[in-house]
Amino acid sequence: MMKLDGIAAFVATVEAGSISEAARRLGWSKSVVSERLAELERTLGTRLVQRTTRKLSLTQDGGNLLPRARRILAEVDEAAAEIVERRGSLAGPLRISAPVSFGVLHLGRVIYAFLAEHPELELSLELDDRFVDPAADGFDAVIRHGPVEDSRLVAKRLAVTRRTLVASPSYLERAGTPKSIEDLQRHSGILYSNRDTDWRFASADGWRVVKPRTCMRVNNGIIMRDAALAGHGITLLPTFLTYSEIASGSLRHIDIDMEAEGAELYVCYPLARTPSAKVLALVDSLRTAFGNPPYWDSAC
Structure with missing residues (x-):
């Protein structure tokens, strides 16, 4: 045996x-x-x-x-944790994955408070921008920004997010401020390398895809934001990455009279696995901390 x-x-x-x-x-x-x-x-x-x-x-x-x-x-870990949970507390290991930029900027303060409330938890947080498979990779749950198309997963929405075009004042003074889709295509774009058609805008005739002149491709939102701050071009980012810079004036919104395709933040776990009390408690804590609408949109 x-x-x-x-x-x-x-x-x-x-x-x-x-x-x-x-x-x-x-x-x-x-x-x-x-x-x-x-x-x-x-x-x-x-x-x-x-x-x-x-x-x-x-x-x-x-x-x-x-x-x-x-x-x-x-x-075995979950069974032991459930015994503790029946006594009214959360305990044992909890392994979570989240996108790098969102994790760095927004998860820390929520998780610190969550751990203070549940001191018997053993949290492992791994930041990774790839689409992690929670079952295959051994995670209790994963946080994703974007569509969840895997039918093997249960997805619980944490927040709806907006994406907006932004650039630095210095870039716009040098290159001009685009007013339309056609203008936008002539500008330098800082693009997210994990998406082929990242710049999509809703129009009366359906989705319009913009392919600007590429000055940089990278798979990290914080670096994209910092490249925009340095004046290298225009980028399309979720407001959770740019709300502080918009408030300070170091980045400016660009309005082309079309709304960019948004995205949603989810917590996902395998359909075949009953969610633990730990995962459900974390979901509640995240939703409460982010708010509805989320605080990064309320600040813009």
């Missing part, structure tokens, strides 16, 4: 990339991690990890076991 500490040693070794790092994360000695991993392999009658002097790599059997092993550990 497989033992939990063997499964824990296997998962930690794979995720850490070495037995010594797995031992540090688990708080065990290297010899104990090696023994537990070897014992698991003996129990299953197969090699799970290939060990060399330079690196560790998964065997085919190890690769097949890994997602199930992660789920087993998550279920």
Whole structure:
């Protein structure tokens, strides 16, 4: 029969990339991690990890076991947390992923207050701009900005966000202020590299897509904002990235008499998994903190 500490040693070794790092994360000695991993392999009658002097790599059997092993550990953690929750408190691990720019600018203060309210939680927050799969990547929930088209996920809306064209006063004085779609296409654009048709505007005839002259492509909103502040061109960003700069005058809204395509912030978790009280409590805290309309739009 497989033992939990063997499964824990296997998962930690794979995720850490070495037995010594797995031992540090688990708080065990290297010899104990090696023994537990070897014992698991003996129990299953197969090699799970290939060990060399330079690196560790998964065997085919190890690769097949890994997602199930992660789920087993998550279920055990969740079961233990539920017992604590029935006593009226939230406890145990909570692993969340969120976009980098939004996380840096807006998640910290909410999460600090959430942890102060629930001191028995063990929160892991990973900031990543790629579309993270919560089930495959071992997250309890992920925060996404934009459409959620995966039918395997439940998406709970946190806030509706607006996107607006912005540029620095120095750029607009040098290049002129566009008044129309046609004007906009002649300007330098700072574009988000994770979207092919990022500049979309609602018109009476449907969506209009604008492809400005590209001066920069990057997959991070804060760098896009800072490039605009430096006077390199016009960019289209959610107001949660620009509301402070608009208020101070260091960036200006550009009005072309069309509304840019907006987006929504969601918390997503796997459809096949019942959401824990921890995830639901976090959703409530985020909604309350952001407000309706969100505070970054109220400030604009």
